[in-house]
Amino acid sequence: FNSKQLNDGVLLCPEVPIVLLSIEKIQEKDYLKEDGSWNWSFKDQEQSDFLPSRSLNRYSKTTTKTSMEEERVINTILSEQDEPITIQGYAGTGKTWIITQLSEALNKETTLFLAENTVQTKTITDRTPESTALTFAYIAGIKLSVNSVGSMRHIWRRYNSKQTVTDKKLAEYLQCHAIGNYNREMVAQKARYVVFQYCLSDDAKITLKHIQAAYFKGTEYWHQEALLSIAETLWGLICIPREKIELPVYGYHLVKALALTSEGIPGNYLHKGVLRDCTHIIVDEMHDLSPSVHQILHHSSQPVFRFGDYYQALKGLTTPIGSPPTLRKKTLSHSVRAGANTEKLYNNILEKHPIKPEVDFEGSRTKSTQVIHCKMNKIPDEYCTILTKDIWPILLIIHSLHSKNAKYHIMESAKRELKWLINDAIAFYKTGQSPRHHALKNHASWNDFIAKNTNKIPSLLEIDSLIRSGLDFGELENFLNDSPKTTPNSYVVGRVWDSRNSEYEKVRIWDDLSESPRFSNESPAKTVSHVYTGISRAKHKLYIPERMLERFEDF
Template identity: 30%
Template sequence: MTDYVLYLPISEAQADLLATPSVSARETFERWDTHELAAVAVIQNLPALAGKPKSSMLIEKGIADLIAVGADLTDTHPPGTFADLIAQRFNREAFGRGRRLMSKLQIRFLDAETIDERNYLVGRYWDFKFCRRHSERLNPAKEVFHTVSGESFTLSSQQARTFRVLQSEPDESIHIQALAGTGKTHMIERLINTLTNCRPLVLAFTRVQLDALMLRVGVDRVSGMTFSELANYVLRRDPSKPYVDPGRRAMARHQVTPEDVASRLGFRAISRLNPGQVASACAKMVSRFCHSSESTIHEGHIPKLGFSLNTVEQAVLVQFANVLWNQTTEPTDPRFDLPLRGYHRIKLMSLVQDALIGHEYTHIIVDEAHDLSWPMASFLDRCPQPVISLGDACQRLDGNVSKRAGNIRQREVTHSIRAGRQVEDVINSLIEKNPLFQLGSLEGNSDKDTRVVYYDRADIPTSPTTILVSSEWGLFEWFQRLAKAGASFSLLPGAVTTFRRFILDCIELFNSQARPTHSALFRYASWDDLHADMDLSNMSFHRIDRMLRKGYSAKDFEASLLALDASGNAPIKLGRVVDAKNMEIDTVMLAPDLLGDVRPGDRIATGSAFAALYTAGTRARHQLIVPGYLKDWASDMSRKAKKSGK
């Protein structure tokens, strides 16, 4: 490979034209110049050159030789001779195969303006210095910085402006809103290298995110914690009360049924709610409270029940929810044994006014800060250390976007380093239509090609592709579909751990009404309860429902499981958006279940749907495959979200 991209003097639009079966190649070639015809021949022959020693040199020599042949034929033969030769040898299928190899071989098209400028020619012949020159011109990372040790690194102009602010005022808090692919992690690395005399604490939402970041940072003086680990650390330091380690109560698999919660805490029936349903409602109230900026549980946290409660009934439900909160976070009886999740601990930490991060840390750096809950953000804003947070509100998958305090400095980075300009139309439709905020539009990288392909029907891909779905239901549906088709596929690592448990729990719940253990199903005591809770627009669920009603069994699932490639190296990969959050993927296909429906006025659900599509779409480096109606869907959902003031 060369250390620069090889640019061929033909545009993507011209290549698209040749891919259309109804277009006559001979008539098209008659209108094209010699260099464009030479590029067609080179692309068609890429499969024969790929993998050969020094293939990049051979390919560039090929374009140079063909342009020279075309120029010489122009001098000695009638007009159109070179076009006839290329047309006689043109093979549309071979051209398509060669085109699919271009990104792998670091070969790109030129835009129409650059083709018209003809800076790739010296006279009538190929300029071997052009590609390096053009790569340097397009490369957005042009601004050079130096570390204390004398090493140098480059940043884009937007990154550089933000970085200079960090350098000039390292002891001031700041929040950087940086769109996907703009180099947040790269800036964190460089920032830590700059803070040579400091002891930073790096925070991230999940252990996977944190481990990946710490591996890239690779500096011994830097410590790292997840948000939940930080809550444990802070609560242990609180001198006002002894902190009881949660033990197994903090394990994700530790569950207590609503009926058992009601029995242990003495909940009684309220209106039409039996004690178990009261416990379920209280759990939702506590969760809402934990993800809010409020200091007490009140009537506003009561979920929709399908009927009204009078004032007394509401007060009793609030009282029970407070009992659940108190016995979860500071139990008076260990026999209650209630699950204690990370969001419980983070909320408790935010309510302890004297709780702070110790002075052993001089700076707090938050990666993927869009995952901060309101309590976590408010806690960090009161810490004495400068807090530097980098995140992207467009990636908040639950739609509950938190904000740093109003007095915190804000900066915005919108220039993508990862994706080409072709994705702007798709991604910006999701940014601009999001009802939860207003942000600057994504600017793609002119130095990258990220092809966008629209589909009318979601067929199984024929080339290496990662299919991203919305939820476990989409995962179940596509798993069964790929297995039935005999496709070679594997699951993304994040989807592997609980996938089998989810499927078997579904089958058990449908057949024997057995209480599931999977967290996505645990609250349902019967398949009818689950069915009633599912929106009509969730087509993946309803397809699974029909499959189970036709007799799909655990034996059928285990047979399909044999089709799964356990090595993870299969050409087709399948996962949820949440499984791919911090990944960069060559080719991404957005499954149709990502484009669901939302209730009128539900801005949070709409924002969540937009976030899933945006997060999935911005994982793509070379190709993004999307439903053809995506932009129309985004406009419709945006209008629908504004119909009432929810």
């Protein structure tokens, strides 16, 4: 007998997959009949989370299987198709799969899928090619351009424009002056932020609540009122261009303009030259939608089926949004991705969230997810997906992998952000060139940035050392010259933000995700959501920092 071989074999079980019975299951002895003989139906009971779906199979020629929870949700929606509903579902509980199945059961020609961005709409159309999936910005633009309900002009010319307006140019357009310690360009920049916050809100007017908190320090009341006046002028210019002043329009501008009309999604719309009816609306990732989007959905006459997970809202939700008290609600709590052995880990994390869970997270009884505690900054020897909270640690991770000649792929959105940030950082350090990246703005120098942010971003000290030791643009390009996404036997590196809507065989949660909010000056909601979303990407193996759960006690 070789105990090491037995242990190695047990560790391979989740990948085969072979699921071992828990101690509780063994003690229950359901695998035996009352007379002590073998219960041959026990295997079938334990082997699958799924059963044939009565609700879906009437619409399909093939047999579709669902979990009991999925079946209840689908049956509720299909039996009362004219009633809106909100589905709060934990990560990996089958929300996206249900949406795909609904596209088959409902009328494809009149069901409209709406999402925040084109990445999400592409995910939907990849799964269901015959479906119509549009962004909220696009449908808002259609409504505003064909109907005189709004006051926004020349929408498509400005929305599709790649034109950018510098803070200096915007200050000229707004005819603004310096306010307090802020020069004209900085005032224009602050006005952009105010308009952005206003557009995300469901507020009718721009008010002091939309001003960045840092602006209140060292400014008088009249300084704040002056900024509001400039922001109102900017919003007016965005809606109705003046002669020779035509500002670009972004998606959140269109959404806000439609929300202000108190009208919802149109009952019919022109898309690709075809006039289409819209009788039902399906929305995924509702937790990421702004209050202005929820405002539009609230005013829509069609039944809206909302799917989401408050705990995956990486911006940090403290109260549920988008669900009027009278709206029907259903919950999905049974994961078909993570094993039942992770339940304690998930629930310990979720209970720290400001929105207290109504039901516990339940793992799959037919799967097992191995949880491994690892030392700080340790990259696993086996290929896996490494997820961070912030963009900064990614540079150190790929620097380490590059020095070991290991293959790695950087998630595309993280790669673009990292290139922009580190190029700006190098130029800021070497030449003092004013950075464009938001993380570096409003600092007098690179030294000033390091002094003010080292406590907030622990990885900065190593990055500072790397830049001071001679990291240049060419060397950065070498680090970013990663392997293609499809390359087998390679690490995948990105932020939790980049990994949304994805799942991976093996995941390493990076150390910056385990920082206590007491030290990171971050809201508990944000911290919990990042950790929970990160761990829920893992299917078979999950590496977590060895003291992560201890640090959660600081909440």
